[in-house]
Amino acid sequence: MSTGNRMARGWIAALSLALACWLGATAGHAQQTADGIRTEPVRVVTVTRPPFSLVEDGEETGFSLDLWRAVSADIGVETEIMRVESFAEMLDMIRAGEADAAVANISITAEREAVLDFTQPIFEAGIGIMVPAREKATSSILGMLFSRDLLIAVAAAFGLLVGAGMLMWLFERRRQPYFDHDARGALFPAFWWALNLVVNGGFEERQPRSPAGRVLAVILVISSLFLVSVFVARITATMTVEAIQNSVASINDLYGRSVGTIEGSTAAGLLDARDMRYRGFSGLDPLITAFETGELDAVVFDAPILAYYVNTAGEGHGELIGAALFRENYGIALPTGSPLAEPINQSLLKLREDGTYETIYRRWFGTSG
Structure with missing residues (x-):
């Protein structure tokens, strides 16, 4: 057999092997995608932020968690939920790769996008101002x-x-x-x-x-x-x-008053940008406690969370004033380069189109999303 024939056969064998490997990888990737990206559960970290994430009767629930369950069912993955004490701890776990996704009321900001990846928006929100309820003040x-x-x-x-x-x-x-x-x-x-x-x-x-x-x-x-x-x-x-207590009509009326928010939140960033002094709290519970005990004249934080509070546990304690400030979007936070990003985004679009998103939204907020 000539040397030329042996070389030709060698090249054909090498190309065949390479093609087989490529087809195998493609088939494996396709099978992996069809089976739900991965075989092990997706580690989802969250923090208590009613109505987006909370524990009710021992069950992990809330708008964001219910939406995530619909997404995970659609893309075919199991979920392991980890609840932490603070917002910062939740985002740190994503940056460190200790969790695969963070689900709560996570604002999509340029600063966070620089170190994390986000899905497309899951909720449109804004910053709200809560003051003592007039009924309570009259009382x-x-x-x-x-x-x-x-x-x-x-x-x-x-x-x-x-x-x-x-x-x-x-x-x-x-x-x-x-x-x-x-x-x-x-x-x-x-x-x-x-x-x-x-x-x-x-x-x-x-x-x-x-x-x-x-x-x-x-x-x-x-x-x-x-x-x-x-x-x-x-x-x-x-x-x-x-008269003084009821004179708060906008954020400009908060200068010189006792204002509270959560450290590291977008609300804190808004107050910093306005050179407004405020008390920073580590979590929602101590913030609400300080408000209910009269230590704060106003709370500046995510409007949907404040609205949920004044309509549930805080009924008669607080009320929202003015329109929402600083419109923002919430998203699901992912580690940079996460393979989950594209399947989740496609699923979110699908859930909006088939009405699942609307059903979940109405369950928690009672109006159209």
Whole structure:
């Protein structure tokens, strides 16, 4: 056999082997895609952010997690959910490759995109402002005006008027007919005289005639000026506080107030950009606790999460003001170069087209997405 024939056969064998390897890899990739990208479960990390991610009756649920379940079922993968305490920890796990996907209310930002990959948006949101509910503020006003201390003061004032009137009866009962009654019969006339003295300066025709009565009348008039001034000042101060509390209509009204948000959030970035001082919290629970205990005048955070709070656990505690600020989109975060990106994006498009996304959205938000 000639050397040329042997070389030709060698080349043919090499090409055949290469083609077989390529076909095998392609078939394997196709089979892997058909079987759901991978055989092991996808490690999904999340953080508690109602209504996007929460534990309810021992079950992992929420809008984002329900949407992920629909995606995972569509692309044929199993899921292992890992719940962590903080948002930063969740994103760090994606960067470190300790998780395959992060699902919650994750804003798609340029800074995060530089170190992570994102799917197409799964939710359109914005930053909201929450302040104490007006119903609660009104209740607070009534509580201050009719507090135990104030009621005691009013009762003491009535007692003082009755006592002063009866003392005047004692001084004047033999000097003018108005006070010419026995003790029981003089009770209301004496009280009425003292009340008119305090409010109107007294009766012209009922001026005290005894020296002791005149001294008592002068003391009552001077004391009444002080007591009425204190009462009016208390009401005025309370109404002023109410007016200040209800004057928050936009983010520009938050300067100089106690504002809270979560550290590292897009809301914190917005406040930083406006040079606004705020208290940063590690998580949602301590932030809400500080708001409910009156430590904060306002909370600036993701509008959908604040809306969910004021309509559920926070009903009567807080209310949203103004339109949402800084429109943003949430996405599923993935490690850079993740092979899951394309299948997930295709599935998200499919779920929007077949109505599955709309069904999940209405389940959690009650309106069209």
